[in-house]
Amino acid sequence: LGLSNDEAAKFIKQNTTHNAYVNLFNKTADIIFVTEPSEAELKMAKDANVEIEITPVVKEGFVFLVNTKNPVNSLTSKEIQDIYQGNIKNWKEVGGEDKDIIAYQREANSGSQTLMEQIVMKGLKLTNSPKTVINGMSGLIESVANYDNSDRALGYSVFYYAKTMYSKDTIKLLDVDGVKPDNSTIASGKYPFTTGYYAVMRKSEPKDSNARKLLAWLLSDDGQKLGENAGYVPLKVR
Numbered sequence: 001l002g003l004s005n006d007e008a009a010k011f012i013k014q015n016t017t018h019n020a021y022v023n024l025f026n027k028t029a030d031i032i033f034v035t036e037p038s039e040a041e042l043k044m045a046k047d048a049n050v051e052i053e054i055t056p057v058v059k060e061g062f063v064f065l066v067n068t069k070n071p072v073n074s075l076t077s078k079e080i081q082d083i084y085q086g087n088i089k090n091w092k093e094v095g096g097e098d099k100d101i102i103a104y105q106r107e108a109n110s111g112s113q114t115l116m117e118q119i120v121m122k123g124l125k126l127t128n129s130p131k132t133v134i135n136g137m138s139g140l141i142e143s144v145a146n147y148d149n150s151d152r153a154l155g156y157s158v159f160y161y162a163k164t165m166y167s168k169d170t171i172k173l174l175d176v177d178g179v180k181p182d183n184s185t186i187a188s189g190k191y192p193f194t195t196g197y198y199a200v201m202r203k204s205e206p207k208d209s210n211a212r213k214l215l216a217w218l219l220s221d222d223g224q225k226l227g228e229n230a231g232y233v234p235l236k237v238r
Helices: 005-009 017-025 039-047 077-085 111-121 137-146 159-165 183-188 210-218 221-229
Strands: 031-034 052-067 153-158 171-173 194-202
Touching: 017 031, 017 039, 017 111, 017 194, 031 210, 052 111, 052 137, 052 159, 052 183, 052 210, 052 221, 077 111, 111 153, 137 153, 137 171, 153 159, 159 171, 194 210, 210 221
Parallel strands: none
Antiparallel strands: 031 194, 052 153, 052 171, 052 194
């Protein structure tokens, strides 16, 4: 766009996923980079009479994590669903020690909670326990990393955040259905909980706007290389 770093920085705002959608609907942002909208956010768009365009820009994996003190290294999709429905309550039921499972989750309308509901639970109802709902992705990871009974904890995040933005040497990512989450398995779709980050804008955004120019560049080879160099998984396997 011909801007310096300092000039570009004036246009960039960091928010939670939900607040980013609110800014888009309120027209205080022209383009946002987020996970897919929740049902509540889609309703907000409709109520605001805003039609949105959703375009994937990089791939992402939805990952489950435990403390390194926990001997469990893998869970199946069904076991995860059963844990978060309250059907499996002890680690010994999934090959671990005889200890209760503390299954953390995020607050409603957070990006990771929407992913949990959409691609993992697939309509199954999560147990409702306010004691295990954590506000903020960093707070959830800290709870698994540092909790007094951390070998009992289970949590979730997105791959990029857990590996790049908030990496902790006291947590490990679990294999799911025997597949390890990494750049290769996420790029190929072999990892079962593969999703993406999306550019979302209003359909009314002018065709020659800077927001559309930015999106076009991000989808170009140079844009995809930038995403890959930053630690994301590009849309196409190279």
